[in-house]
Amino acid sequence: MLAIHTLILAAVALQPVFAAPTLYATGKRDESDGSPSALSQSTISNDFQRPALFSRAAYCPISSVASWTCGPSCDALPGVVVLASGGNNGEIPDFFIAHDTATNSIVVAHQGTDPDDLLSDLNDVEIAKSNLNSTRFPGAGSDIEVHDGFQDTQGRTADIVLSTVTSALSSTGATEVSVTGHSLGAAVASLDAIMLKMHLPSSVAITTTVFGLPRVGNQDWANLVDSMLGSSFAHITNQLDPVPIVPGQFLGFQHPSGESHITSVASSGQADIEACPGQENEHCSDANSLLDFSIDNHLGPYFNGISFGAAAC
Template sequence: MRSSFSVVALALAITVFATPTDISPAPESVVEDAKQLTVGSVTPLSAVQIESYAPYSSFSDAADCPPEKRTNWQCKTCQADSVKGFQVYKYGGDGGVVQYWYVGWWPSQNSVVVGRQGTDPAKIQAVLTDAKFIPVDLSEEQFPGRPASAKAHNGFLASHTRSAGDVLSAVKDVLTQNRATKVVAVGHSLGGALAILDGLYLQLQLGSAVRVTIRALGAPRVGNADFANFVNAKVSDVVRLTVKRDIVPVLPPLLLGFKHTTGEKHLNSDDVWNSCAGQDNLSTDCSVGEVLTEGFKLSDHLGPYPGGVIIGKTGC
């Protein structure tokens, strides 16, 4: 267990500090995890389906920008046609102890959007958040009705808690102002983990009259199997976008008690997007299967995501 923890901590630390193009062998944790998994069904996505996910690439990319770069939605990635009319309502965070976040109105989809920043390697607090791997209980106050056995990554959960109340307040305001009933939680990397927590939290807090969806790009596993099942039971539309040999989506490992939600859409090394059935699909056309057989490539963590977005390249 101790050696596996070291592999994961090292892999995440390397991933956020560098993006080399070299391919490295799958870590031992992935090899061990594969013994618990089976190959599931895979269905290629249509061009229309792929394009429908493009706005979430831009929303995630924008979340990594400092607030002054996107306050009036003027950042470079903010100018993508699918998100150009977005209106920022409120934002917060310092990029370190509290990840940047924003809440706003997406007129073309009649939806509120909650965007979450990924890990900034220049802010050590954010990196340390990734490195805390202990699964802990969910708060009944924040996640009413959660199974007592559901647990989530303590670093991700603590990071989410620091801004959850402010985000919820802003979301309620925008919903009321626009008489809306739809919310999208989105983010990349650590931001993707926070988006998964946001999606569950907001759905439970807002109730069934509001439909919350999750779009998590390059997200790690967030909690145990009971947590993942609870997310899928409460949030009807969960999509996790993963790219080629990205190692982050195969961490933290199953052997530490973590499990993904369903909803993976994976871009394989042949540049084909596939829908992967199940929670962790061992098919080579899905994240864990590809990393197991092909190794990992750190730069794949940044994309390309739908719309051709490389996180941080167009950006701010």
Template structure:
């Protein structure tokens, strides 16, 4: 019944959206600017030059950082956008749906930001010690994507993800999908983007949302992803799919931000078959932000090279700060 409902919902949405808006579009103006300068003194035989983000680009991430932090606040405050400093930082945001209990189901919210013309979807993360436990328990085993949400005709069984992340995602996916569709329809004359945001476990859930959305929505609905402290979510086939459909686009709408010596992004280990997609931006000990090309870039300027193993990591770096924003509800 759930599968039939979801597929019917997807079909009716696509029919409406595809006929309501022309299929061609210009490059969207709401995306983060990408102005980089090369770190020419760091040669790499495997990857192109690592580049450092300029100050204006770093600053342009801050609204999204506050959105990720606000996801730690309870739904009764995010639905009214009364969650304190995190909400105040994006005062023009209009929420339309919120849910979760913070225990079995992470908090989440959906709404529209007219200033950057995007539908925002944000998922709560979890305590830094809890995420490390989650990355080391029985649910670390990989499983095929939920076939109700990710039809096997599009996503073969060879694409596998962390079982715990998949189970958590399935509890909120349809509610969030409906809320996003409602926002797109309500603002359809402005052809808004959809931006998936989260920190820690929330970054993993938002990545699964992004993969689900990019397969169901028409091409003119631009999907943008910004994840903070993202753990590895799936296998090589999953990472390659993310690269092909979310990272390697002319619109450049995918960033996973890693902070200093945070050990969470190097887990679960590659020896278990897990791989990161591309799109890493790493915050150095100097607070420089470097763009790291490729999947799991081994340079010491990127998270895999900076944190060889959990013992050299610093879990306090997991919550930030990310250009002054520390994750958590005030």
């Protein structure tokens, strides 16, 4: 996982250089020291498992995903009709939009950063921030900034995501959209969720569940996610995974609320997961260090035997 290592090493190298207090002055950051609370196994299965299975399927060859014949990853989700798919496993990471007939919802899923896909990884190393695109994110304040590379990647599929979801809601009668992804796919999914929230009728429920999410934007971005998505946004972090703590807060990046942190995974696949109140809870992934991390935790397993990456498809 060369590019993730590059991003981590760059962050470690930069911290001593930019440790002066004035460079931390990017506006007030919201920190939480609230005590996490354990999630039940039924909550994990009911709220997280289906999005995780869709995120896992996004790593499968896009030709087999389009026909929903991608083996165990597709077999685990019967009744799925893929409406649009694409990507080149590189500059445009693979993605699909589907009708989940079991829940009568429209699903948007994005491939993430895989160790075997260096080109996809390269999207992660641009640390510059930029304002949200005014066409895709109408009315977004000028103080809101996001990772430039993540926004560029999201922009390459934004039109087909928005048009396909809009059409599918009309043709299927669905009133819920589920947005998901892992790693880079989690970042793109987060941007998709805000875009869809801004463009779709308020009667459409948008649920966003992402895994191994890197920090996407600044404090104002985190506040926007909290205000627009609220409790319908969940990001699951896994033990000592370093990806959720990059880019660093010292560069002006901030996570929104909604973290659920995996503290351990048994050999049976059962995970202990805690709900972490507030943004950047000091008892959860925010407590992790770039000096002590596990890349394996980024790919999994997360819970119920679910891992991500091409090898997990």
